[in-house]
Structures are given as C-alpha cells and as structure tokens.
Amino acid sequence: MSLAHETVASLRRRLAKKEIKSRDIVSDLLKEIDAREKTIHAYTQVDRESALKAADQADVSLPLGGIPIALKDNLNAIGDPCTCSSKILEGYKAPYDATAVARLRQAGAVFLGRTNMDEFAMGSSTENSALGVTRNPWDSSRIPGGSSGGSAAAVAGRIALAALGSDTGGSIRQPAALCGCVGLKPTYGRISRFGLVAFASSLDQIGPLTRTVEDSALLLSSLAGHDPRDNTTDPRSPETFLSKPMNSVKGLKVGLPKEYFIPGMDGETEKAVRAAADWFQKNGAEIKEVSLPLTPSAIAVYYILATAEASANLARFDGVRYGRRAADPRDVLDLYQRTREEGFGPEVKRRIILGTFVLSAGYTDAYYRKAQKVRGLIRQDFEKAFQGCDLLLTPTSPEPAFQLGERTQDPLKMYLADVFTISVNLAGTCGISLPCGFTKSNLPIGLQLIGPRFGEEKMLQAAHAYEQSHDFWKRMPSW
C-alpha cells in the first residue's frame, strides 16, 4: 500500500524503526499527486525537489521528523510564494517564516507544497481563488468547502498526510467536514498567528487538517505555545496533547445546543449527528440539552467584525512595496486604485467595502460597536453553557458538500455554510470536526465537538474515543 494512505502517527513509528525513509513517503505522495492533483487541484504549488531534498536531510528522531506536511497558501515560509490565492500577491516571496512554519521545521517536518484557498481566506467553497477551483475528492462536481479547501481536499484525496489551515469562521472545520477529514480550530491564542496573512485578527487561528484525531494532536503539540512575536498568544506553558489516549467518554457531560438543530437542516446530517450523540450516551456520557440563545445573531456579528478588521488588514496591499503593481500609474492614487481593482477578486472587494462601511463615521455605533457588544454576549453564552458541561456536540455544517457554482451568485446563502462554526471563533474557544457518517450518495458528514477555552485535551480525548470506535475515518473516496 502506498505510504500516502497511512497516518502521521503510524509513519512516525515506522520511520523510528527505520522500516521506511522519509524519502519513501514523499515519493509515494508525489505519485498520488501525479495521479489525482489534476482533478482535485488542491495545491497552488508542489515542492517536489525541495521536499525530496528535505526528506533526505530529515532528523527522524524529532517529533515530526521526516513527515511531509502541506501549508495553506496564507502562511509565510521563507523563500516561498505566499499568494493567499490572490492576484495581488503575485511575485511576492516570503522573507521570513511564520512561527507555526518555523515550529514545524524545528519539529523536523518536510514541506510538501502550498494549498489552494478562498482568496485571503474569504469564502466557504474555495471557489473564490484566483488560482482555480479545488474539487471535492469524494465527488469532483462538488466543492471541498473553504476556505482551507485545498488543505482538506489534499488530506482527503490522499495527496497529503496532513496540512495546516486557518480558521476565522469555520475555514478549517467546514472543509474538513465536507471532505471527511479531521479539522481542528484551537483556542484563540493557542497557536501564534505571526506569519499568517491576517483576514480578521481577532478571529483567525491556525490549525491542522489530518486524517485522524491522533495526528491532529501530534501537530498541535508542535504548534502550540506562547510566541513573543504574537501579543495575543497565551503565556501558558506548552503541552503534549493526547499523550495518553483514554478511549473512554464515561462521565463526560456533553451539551447539545438546541439552536444547532434547526428546522430545514439536511436530514442525513441531522441523523448522523444525533447518532453520534447517542453513541456518547451509550458509552457513559451524560447528554443534556443546552441553549446558546444568540446563535441566530452570530453570522451578522461575524460579518461586521470580520470585515471591519479585514478592511484594515488588507489595506497594505497597495502595490507600493511588494506584490502586484498596476502598470504606469499616473499618480499614487491611481496606483492604489488600479492595483487593488486588478488585484482583488469580487468577494474580497465586497468584504473590504462592507468593513469600511461599518467603521465609517456615523455608522460605527450602529454596526461595529453593537457587534462588539453582541460578541461579548455570545462569549458569555458559551461560558454559561460550559458551566454545566465539558463539551458541546453539534453538526459542523448544515449540509454536505454542495455543487460547484451552486452558490457563487448568492453570497448570503454562501455565508450560511458557516452558521455552526462561526460562534466558536467569536467566543474564542476550540472546536474540532471529525467524520461521523456518509450520505446515501457517499458524501462525508462532519461532527463538531466544541470545548471551552484551552480545553483542547478533553475535546481531543472525546474525539479520539469516538473516532476509534467507528471506521468512518478509514473510508476512502473512490477514483
């Protein structure tokens, strides 16, 4: 069997035993890439030569020694492009490593390539990429979710073992759900954002996309921890996650937020998620209904705050210092206008305009400030819910992967794809999506477990126990 089908954890063991070499893994992955990347288009760049070279030099005694990992194309890695799937970053080469990238390097990882995404992580389908759409490995007529769609499709399509993504409103968990892999959004402040091209700074968080919960914990252990270069990272000392898997959910208090089981949601999704809840109950967990009453406001709050922050974060792309620059500008204003007009795609422009509007004189109180207040209340809702339970259990996405092009003309409908994931970012807690079933047409369904702030360990334990009692994670798309 190709090594591309194994997990990070098993390959680590085999590397340590010297049964295989890192080069073997990279070579097998490159073969799979040759076979399927044309269809899936998960990557914006595959680093064949440098990955093989790095594999030969890898120190397999390190925690991720010799393990190939793909990076979402919004993470700076020294010497590499960092396109954010945008024309505006054409020609930009990162002069520095993101902290997350540097930590993977220190842990011995080998970088396999850069994955496609919605432009500047704005989208839920990876259709907003200036570098082409990515297709869902389970059905190439469908979207992989987004914005980390390239990372999810690569892992699900067995053309990457693991990948980093970023999650601002569900951008790791939703594509993980739609592609049938494991996507972790850590607590805000758990992983340094230094070097992650910012979309919405108060919501962005880097996280791994993997085949198993164990792999997710492995990557998190290398990535997490205080960074003096990110003022918002938490100062607590580093942890090793899931070092002793309990394989039990006995006594766990699991809350089902009633607002997450809404009329009109996809029936197969609801059924699979309720079955997962039943499994937890049967295995000794206590299931209780809880309420997160402000859930219906979350999307509105999110699209005000995220776009406000984005309008400032994306102001730096002006053609003056790096990236695309409009030809023969008349003056500096013309340079700004044409560079941004030519460089940004329609969704990015829409959000910059929206964000600029909600911060404008006379409108801040009605929009930005009000949204900040509601965000505080949403956070309180979660705190209250976690007083009575250890974890929340919800669907990740209201429905499985939709068709390419189905929603590109209807942004508001597209925004609803993140209805179950957005609140976790607003509350700054952690969440994980893992497969919990398949539809009749063989599309993956995702289960979301949500933990309190810095409650990753308990959440990963529960996710691992559930995953290992099922074989959804072993299922493969057919090609």
Next chain:
Amino acid sequence: MVSADGKWEAVIGLEVHCQVRTATKMFCGCANQYGAAPNTHVCPVCLGLPGSLPVPNEEAIRKTILTGLMLGCRIAPVARFDRKNYFYPDMPKNYQISQYEDPLCAGGSVGLDPFQFPKELQETEEAQARRKIRLVRIHLEEDVAKSFHFEERSGIDFNRAGTPLMEIVTEADLRTPGEAFAFLGSLRQILWAGGVSDADMEKGQLRCDVNVSVRPMGEAKFGTKVELKNLNSISGVRRALVHEIARQIAVVEKGGSLVQETRRWDDNAGATFTMRTKEQAHDYRYFPDPDLLPVRTDRGLQAAAKKSVPELPAAMQDRLVKDFGVTAYQASVLSCDRLLCGYYEKAAAKTKNKAAVANWILNDFLSTQPDPATTPVKPEYFAELADLVTTGKINSAQGKKVFAELVANPSSPHEIVKKLGLEQISDLGALMAMCEEAIAANPRSVEDYRAGKMNAINALKGFVMKKSQGKANPVQIDEILKQQLGA
C-alpha cells in the same frame, strides 16, 4: 495675540508629536536610530509585510507614562491601541497604530517658563504671568516612514517607520505666538529632564501642528479654526502664527469669512497656503487594534515610571536661585541642560562662592561649547578659580588669563597661577614702595588729584600695575595711594 488695535484675540491649540528615545522601535526589534543609511533598520513588522504582527515596546510605554507623570496627567489604568486608517505611501500598513479612546495620559498642564519666551518678550507681563497651559491628552503611536521626492520618482526610507511617537495635545489655551513659542521650549525642557526625548525640531524629533482662530476681543465663542502644518522649528511656529493671525484678522476685517481648513506654512515665502478644506478631511475609521492586548499600567508600569520622575525644571530653578544664589536666568539655562547643571553643582559644592562659579561656567566656560560629561576641565577647578578671584589672590583680569589657560591646558588654577607667575603682590611693604615711586614719578597726576580730579588716581594705579607686571592687588593699591596722597 491681541491685535495692535486691541480688537482681536487669537486662540491657539497645539498638537505636538515627539519622538520617544528608546533602544528599539515601537512594535518590533529594529533599532530606533536617526541618520542610518536608508532602509537599513527595517523588518517584516515595520515594513508591514503580510502576516507580521506588532508587539508593544514597554520602554516607550513607560516613558510616555513618565511624561504624563511629569506633566500632572491622569494615567489610564488600562490603555488601548487603535488603528487609524488612511492610505499614504509612508504608511506601511496603510493604517497607523495609535490610541483613540483610551490614551495613556489625560489632562495635565505645562507651565510657561518666562525664559522660554523669545528674548525680547522675557520681561513682559505676558512672560512673567507664568501661565499654565492645560493638556487634553498624551497618546503613544508609531511614526511613519520618510518620503523623498526626486525629479522623476519618489523614494521612501522606512527607518523611521514604526518608531515610537508621543502626541501631546493642548487645550485651546494659548493666546499669542510668544506663548506658543514658550510652550514648546518649556515642554522641551521637561522632556529633556525626563530623558524622554531629544526633542530636536530640526531633526524632526519634535513636530508641531497648530490650530489657530481669531475672535473679537471679549467674545467667548471660538472663531473658524485653521490648522497649520509643516512647522519645522520653534521660531518657525512663532513666525507662522504671527503671519496666520494677521491673515485671519485681515480677512474678517474686510468682511470676508474664513473656512475651516488645513494650511501649509512656507517658511521661505513667509506665508501659509491651503492644503485641504474640511470637506476633504479624512474619516480615519478608528477601531481597537485586535493584534494588541489592552495595556495594564497599574501592574508595575506606573510604579516603574514614578521611580524615574526627575526634579522638574521649575523646581530646579527655584532651588538653584535659593540655594546657590544664581540669577533666575542662570537657573533657567542650567535647568535646560541636566549635564551642565550636574557639572555646576559639583563645582559649587566645593566653594562658598557659588554665584561666582555660575558666572565662570555659564559666561565663560559655556562659550567654549564644552561637553560636561567628558571635558578634562574638572568642575572643582572652577571652585578654585572663583575662590582665587574672590579672595583677591588674583584680580579678575588675571582670572580671565587663568581661565584661558585652564581651557587650553586643563590643570588646577592654583598651579596655573604659579606657572604664569600671576600670584598677586599683597606684601604691604613692597606695594607701599611702588606707590611712593608712582607718586614721585607722576607729579602732574598728583597735582590734578589734589585739585579734585579724582580720576587722576588711575594713572598712578596704572603705573603700579605696570611696575608689578599686573600682579599688584588693585584694591590694596587704591587704599595705599589714597592714604599716601591724603597724607
């Protein structure tokens, strides 16, 4: 400024930007250094590269709090950084990290030091009033890069981008160009005292925008405000204000009306020109910077700043006048230069003639542009010199000679006196002999003196001085001659 005819009054407020002296920039580890080759102190953070994040510089925060403490401001227990959004090529991120709603310092005031007024105004009532100018706030932000415009293209030097900058905003309390001049000088003294900034306007370390309006004398309502920019020196601020106030009065006296606008001062042309009107004003869309946590100042930062509050210039001047007997002017000069003042205090500690030491150091030594920190002229030399002259060991003309030698070849004035053979002749017998000789040799002067021309004695004194090669004690000669002539 009250117009010449007393009909109009000016109302002036200042926004002073002051570079904070720190080892590194405000949000990254690059050196905060003036004068390096362009774009050599830069990194992903201060260039605004995608993905970079700011981390606040504690030294800059502490120094801003220190400034607030020196100026009597309220220090916010929790301060926040905000983003100020506008596009300009010298702004790497196209937003500036600044403070909007929760600045580090609020309130406070700057007392106008009479000696910081222009020279010709220092004795006026306006200067002697020692008015206190209230402050609105002090906040901390990052400086922008520097643009250079060449014939065909422009260049940007990002060395300055991201260096810490304090903005000190006054109430509209100032009334005259002289007061604005004195405000900047007085503020600068305090910034120097705290070691917060070198505050050199020519180097751009202190920059000032001015808001000015005029109103009829006695009117409580403000007139239409005009903002002046491009003021590059303290005297330039005064010149610009004199001109702008006159312009505004002329407009309203002719029955015209002023528009709220920003005008640029052209120091060469001696005039202000419209830059933008109110309609073109920016909407900065301030919002809290999500990359930066709120800054708690009540957990050690304020306490640390309190420890470094120095003696303030006003208190220092009072003490120097009271304890050292220096003049108010000398006290003002000394309070402006902590190093020189320390030097003076060391010298003064060695003698009772403290005022004389001040004269030597401030009138003579200062004109040689010494560096008090490194000069080989030890402060105690000035104590010796003052004592030599005051006790009459040497006369003041000889004192000047000793001083010249002291600067040229620093050593103890006692040794210099010996080396130059300047020791005064105070031996009564020798002096009396010389005086007798003088009287014998100048019968005409003696006659004149006795006839009532008291000045005639000077010729006799000159004879003795010449005879003694300047070493005779003039006070003693005077006494002896008068005695001998009167006898």
